[in-house]
Amino acid sequence: MQRTDFGDMACSIARTLDIAGEPWSPLIIRDVWVGIRRFDELQRDLGISRKVLTERLGRLVGHGVLERRQYSDRPPRYEYALTPKGLELTEVLMAIRTWGDRWTAGEAGPPTLLRHRSCGEHVDAEVRCSRCGELLHGDEVDVEDGPGARA
Amino acid sequence: MQRTDFGDMACSIARTLDIAGEPWSPLIIRDVWVGIRRFDELQRDLGISRKVLTERLGRLVGHGVLERRQYSDRPPRYEYALTPKGLELTEVLMAIRTWGDRWTAGEAGPPTLLRHRSCGEHVDAEVRCSRCGELLHGDEVDVEDGPGARA
DNA sequence: GCGTGTGAGTTTCTTGAGGGAACTGACGCT
């Protein structure tokens, strides 16, 4: 958790960051997404401190992004899985990945490829307009107050 | 900057977070995007400490996401603007906003509306497949190693 | 039954980033 609380700002970006924007949280979600679900696996893969991992997992579970479930009774063992809410966050992660591939990959090329099962191809995520389907660019939209403004 | 350096992980998400994932950075980019470009405006709007704002702006400029330019000669006054690299990050912000609207807005409704100039409507950002154009869901893709894996 | 190993955390300690508030410096206004 950051020092400042983003959660009660009247901004969906700030509120999302409050849930999943702290350092490590997006990477934890990415790992769970690609199948790294157990505490020790996560700790090793990320190089995160165990204390912080505990705290982040608890927070993400608390916000309904991850679900903790027991996969062994004796000994008691747990793993984490994405909830539907968490699964939708992967769309944001894919958009981030597109940007990172474009602007940070360099000579070596992208570290990962995404294969879309329904079309079978290597694909990228694109951000498009929900009405006209065109690519949505930041300089082609106007941000206006919505009903939930000034919370 | 976080304690741990995400920049040299072989992951476009981690690298992107290293550039723009620290606390406050996405909100600074959002503000510049919607026209809040000056130091004092940003400080007031976000409630961020001036020290941290200075540091974040410098970092974002250093990574080529923002550009600092003088808009007055005497007295010397500066403002910040998105570079093309920074402007593309707004697509990520719009995807984040979609998620936040869906999962955090509640009764009051979304704090902001996005009007797409080319179609004139209030729209949302959707994440779609670059090949087949379908909505791209996290559970419909496989993540494979790319050429830049294992950096 | 005893030592070893494993998974899933806790605890302790140290360091350093974030928050707050005051200060600086160049200039404009009256």
Next chain:
DNA sequence: AGCGTCAGTTCCCTCAAGAAACTCACACGC
């Protein structure tokens, strides 16, 4: 001369991140 504005700096204090050791419940091999 004095006040206000913008764009930062500087200072101090607190609290979160990192590292490493410790705990606890159990399984396994001998």
